[in-house]
Amino acid sequence: MDDAKRKFLKQTAIAMTVAGGAVVTIPFISSMRPVQTEQEYLDEHNALVDISDIPPGGMKEVPWTNEWHLIGFIAIVRRTEQELSYLDQLLPDLKDPYSKESEQPPYVQNAYRSLRKDIFVGVNRCTHLGCKLLFKPHLEKHDWPDYARLAGFDCPCHGSLFDLAGRVYKGSPGRTNLTIPPHHFVADNLIRIGAHPPAAQSPSSEGKA
Ligand code: FES
Structure with missing residues (x-):
């Protein structure tokens, strides 16, 4: 065997040993991570959001880590009475008007898809291929199609x-409505994202269809 061939075989053997070691070691190391307590899990996946700074018709966006450790964004909108009054009129224009095919906790499966009529909380991720959406509060200022x-x-x-x-x-290419994350009101202007409401808040009687 010539020198070049011997060198090549030696390098290949070293590379395979390193790769094999990594395959064995990485799961071993991750299994050494301390097991999270339930409280630690909740702390990591919960976010308390102050919504007092959202004006009527406005939106606030907050980062959120879901159960798969993916960072996403939650959009919180304070809807006006006028905006709410339009929601019913849109039913014929929607793909899933009653959210039967969409993902949401049972306590928001109502006409407003929310715990409280004025506040909408949704995952800001397009249900087509996952792009982040733009909030368009004023229809007359952009060029949406008629529908x-x-x-x-x-x-x-x-x-x-x-x-x-x-x-x-x-x-739209998106097939379903925006996902609604678990959430509930801790106070009038304070929402906890990532945890279902205590029994007293669920289901909403105000927004029930
Ligand atoms: S990702 Fe939104 S329409 Fe395709």
């Missing part, structure tokens, strides 16, 4: 449109 008559969310990737209850309009 999207109300303000909401617009996907910059392939044009999916969602209303202010996170419901997807017909004609």
